[in-house]
Amino acid sequence: MTNPTVEALLVLQERDVRVANLTAELNQLPDQISAVDDDLARRTAKFDELKNRTRQIEADRKKIDLDVQAKQLAISRYKSQQQQTRKNEEFAALNHEIEHAEKDISALEDSELELMDAYDKGLAAVDLAQKELLVFKEKAKQKKAELEKRTAGVSADLLKAEEQQKVSEAAVPEEDLARYRRILKSKRDVAIRHGACGGCHMKVTPQTVLSAKAADHLVSCDNCGRLIYWLDE
Numbered sequence: 001m002t003n004p005t006v007e008a009l010l011v012l013q014e015r016d017v018r019v020a021n022l023t024a025e026l027n028q029l030p031d032q033i034s035a036v037d038d039d040l041a042r043r044t045a046k047f048d049e050l051k052n053r054t055r056q057i058e059a060d061r062k063k064i065d066l067d068v069q070a071k072q073l074a075i076s077r078y079k080s081q082q083q084q085t086r087k088n089e090e091f092a093a094l095n096h097e098i099e100h101a102e103k104d105i106s107a108l109e110d111s112e113l114e115l116m117d118a119y120d121k122g123l124a125a126v127d128l129a130q131k132e133l134l135v136f137k138e139k140a141k142q143k144k145a146e147l148e149k150r151t152a153g154v155s156a157d158l159l160k161a162e163e164q165q166k167v168s169e170a171a172v173p174e175e176d177l178a179r180y181r182r183i184l185k186s187k188r189d190v191a192i193r194h195g196a197c198g199g200c201h202m203k204v205t206p207q208t209v210l211s212a213k214a215a216d217h218l219v220s221c222d223n224c225g226r227l228i229y230w231l232d233e
Contacts, residue, residue: 003215005176006229012168016184019165022158029151033144040140047129054122061115068108071101176218183226197221197228204228 078094078101085091169177196203202223204212212219212230221228 008171015165019161057119064112199226200224
């Protein structure tokens with residue numbers, strides 16, 4: 001024999017579990033959507049950093065090119081001054097400046113070649129990263145759409161589950177419902193099992209077993225206070 005209140009509580013417990021599971025999933029979905037956005041933002045920032053670094057390489061190369069032009073103008077000026085001077089010391093000093101400028105130009109041109117090579121590699125890396133980012137953006141878009149669809153579905157399921165939960169609550173006497181909810185709040189779950197408590201797994205006393213078999217009132221576990229009932233094998 002089973003107490004009608006126990007039967008109603010078993011149904012309520014099942015619906016409580018469903019409401020709890022749906023609520024937990026619904027609470028997690030916004031974080032999952034945010035994680036997709038955050039991942040996309042990180043990848044986009046990394047791509048922008050690569051693109052800006054490549055642009056900076058080209059800017060540095062152009063600056064070197066301007067420096068080379070400035071050195072070349074200086075050499076032209078030194079040579080012009082050499083043609084105008086008649087002093088050997090001034091001529092030698094200008095010749096030294098020309099040689100120094102020519103060495104600087106050679107070093108600058110070497111650096112410029114290195115930057116040109118780095119820029120070409122940077123462009124290739126940017127092109128590859130852009131393609132990968134576009135693929136990821138499409139995947140992120142699809143993932144977000146799936147999560148948003150799931151959110152809508154879980155929300156609808158939760159509303160139905162809560163309605164069923166209220167129906168089940170109405171089938172339980174108010175005093176017993178309050179007792180059930182109190183145990184649920186303190187124990188996080190309500191174990192209604194036969195023989196041994198399904199919550200603490202401790203054996204119950206023979207008298208408690210007899211009371212559960214009689215099923216004329218709600219019976220609590222002697223150890224943890226959870227509701228228990230007798231289930232015939």
